[in-house]
Amino acid sequence: MKKLFFFLLCLGVGMSCHAHENFITRQDHQLFDGKKLFRFAGIQFPELHRIEDDSKGVCHLDPRGWGQFFKWPTADEQENWIKSLVHTGHKAMRVYVLSIEQEFDHACNRQTHIMKPATPNAMPRLNPIAMEHYDRMIALSDKYGLRLILPIVDHWPWWGGREQLAAFYGEKPEDFYNTNSKTFKAYLNIIEQLLTRKNTITGREYRDEKAIMAWETGNELQDTTADFLRITAAHIKNLDKNHLVVDGTYKKINEFALNDPNVDIISNHYYENAGNLSPSTVTDDLTAIKGKKAYLIGEFGLLSSQQLEEIMNAAVDTKINGASAVGAFIWGGRGRRHNGGFYWHLEPANNKTYSYHLPGFADGDANEEITVVNMVRHAIARMDGEKAMRPLPIPEAPLLRTIFSEKNIQWLGSSTGRHYTVERAENPKGPWKVIGKNISDGKNKFNPDSDSLFSDSSKFEAGKEYFYRVTAVNETGVSHASNIQSFKR
Known part of the structure; x- marks a missing residue:
């Protein structure tokens, strides 16, 4: 297997x-x-x-x-x-x-x-x-x-x-x-x-x-x-x-x-x-x-x-x-x-x-x-006999984890990602709204028990489902969007 x-x-x-x-x-x-x-x-x-x-x-x-x-x-x-x-x-x-x-x-x-x-x-x-x-x-x-x-x-x-x-x-x-x-x-x-x-x-x-x-x-x-x-x-x-x-x-x-x-x-x-x-x-x-x-x-x-x-x-x-x-x-x-x-x-x-x-x-x-x-x-x-540092490849898509709280949205970062853009929608097909930009996952002394990558502070309607996705960015380009995860207030 x-x-x-x-x-x-x-x-x-x-x-x-x-x-x-x-x-x-x-x-x-x-x-x-x-x-x-x-x-x-x-x-x-x-x-x-x-x-x-x-x-x-x-x-x-x-x-x-x-x-x-x-x-x-x-x-x-x-x-x-x-x-x-x-x-x-x-x-x-x-x-x-x-x-x-x-x-x-x-x-x-x-x-x-x-x-x-x-x-x-x-x-x-x-x-x-x-x-x-x-x-x-x-x-x-x-x-x-x-x-x-x-x-x-x-x-x-x-x-x-x-x-x-x-x-x-x-x-x-x-x-x-x-x-x-x-x-x-x-x-x-x-x-x-x-x-x-x-x-x-x-x-x-x-x-x-x-x-x-x-x-x-x-x-x-x-x-x-x-x-x-x-x-x-x-x-x-x-x-x-x-x-x-x-x-x-x-x-x-x-x-x-x-x-x-x-x-x-x-x-x-x-x-x-x-x-x-x-x-x-x-x-x-x-x-x-x-x-x-x-x-x-x-x-x-x-x-x-x-x-x-x-x-x-x-x-x-x-x-x-x-x-x-x-x-x-x-x-x-x-x-x-x-x-x-x-x-x-x-x-x-x-x-x-x-x-x-x-x-x-x-x-x-x-x-x-x-x-x-x-x-x-x-x-x-x-x-390898080269004079210049090689550019980073365009980031791969991050991997968005299950969302249990809008106060703690988590993802496994892209291998070459410098920072991230978070988007939210009311339908899994969009339209998507940017709710977070230039978010870093590189904090030193990161504590998973008390730190979060992103917290959505928007106002939510009770019983309504919201959808999220994340993209990674570096100096070479922008990744494809991550997988989509949803959260219902």
Whole structure:
């Protein structure tokens, strides 16, 4: 049934269900899509498969004080986010890790991708509910032409990482890197389960999905050892001949990674606490890599737009003995909510940087949102050898939700919509009257429990039915009208 739904969805938008013809391959320090050089830039959207809902605050039943509330994205949300990325030029996206069950998840009603073993000392289990959302992320990326970089396990505990995996076996967090530990054995088993999983939508095993560009050993694995990387990378390549392997080491370039035949991409993240938040890090890392591998700047951010642009320019333009970075991602972005508005996140590292929203809104001026988004779109074009930022496509129609109150009219925004026009009629065929113009859905810190996109303050006749529709607008043009919803006073 899911395969039929996906097939019909493809036909409905007049697109191929398989946008990718090739797997991404590597030759020395370069990546290729078939015979075409593959370079990319972007704003990283980490939550295409699991949402940290900051509007809900923190779970007070989690004594660590930072435990967030999580939810799974709807199909509409995932499709909207991926289209937002692709329609703003993104060719690749690095998402966040697989979440791992931890002590306070049940109390906070949190589900994870990886569940504790069913019996002591058994292997961890993939949560089938969670993985269906992961399946759909891959299927939609395949449909719309996005490549995915997929880190496996986190060094950090935010979503559950090495510490939580080790806890399944009564071991310490550092045992994750010990190749003789139960934790490491479980990590290898997770990789095997992942690579051989059959996608419930496409019917393909993950190792045969062209939307997947690369597997990353993990997120910010700063204590990676030669044995850990050697065994892990070989394990991935033995199971999966189609995909690239990223060394997920953080803060340094390991010589043993450069000499490992199963490692394709060397990655680094630039942050203030890592002491490397500078354009010069691009030169330093490319010099250290010596053209032996492809180089990815997996994350950098929490800076002014000018400082971000300096690093992005270095990522695009710097060449050391002919080698350049293959890609760079600014941290980080969030997508639209099912019923309107955007998810958002305030970065605790500096307590002032909010997540960016595509295609960029004046509501985010304090965050320099439009400036940052446009700079990234320009970098995307330059990675492809183009001089100018590509124009946005004309917006697609918004999706108007059921109206329960005229005080709270909701819609899922268009993937490239800047603002919206709301119309009302007394007949579903019109005539239509404009009752709202230049309405933005880009408000930061949008709270669905208290905020609304549009409130109709008109006077209504009791018992009379009114009809509504919405159009999206950007600098390129105006969308078709949305679906029609009615409301009876």
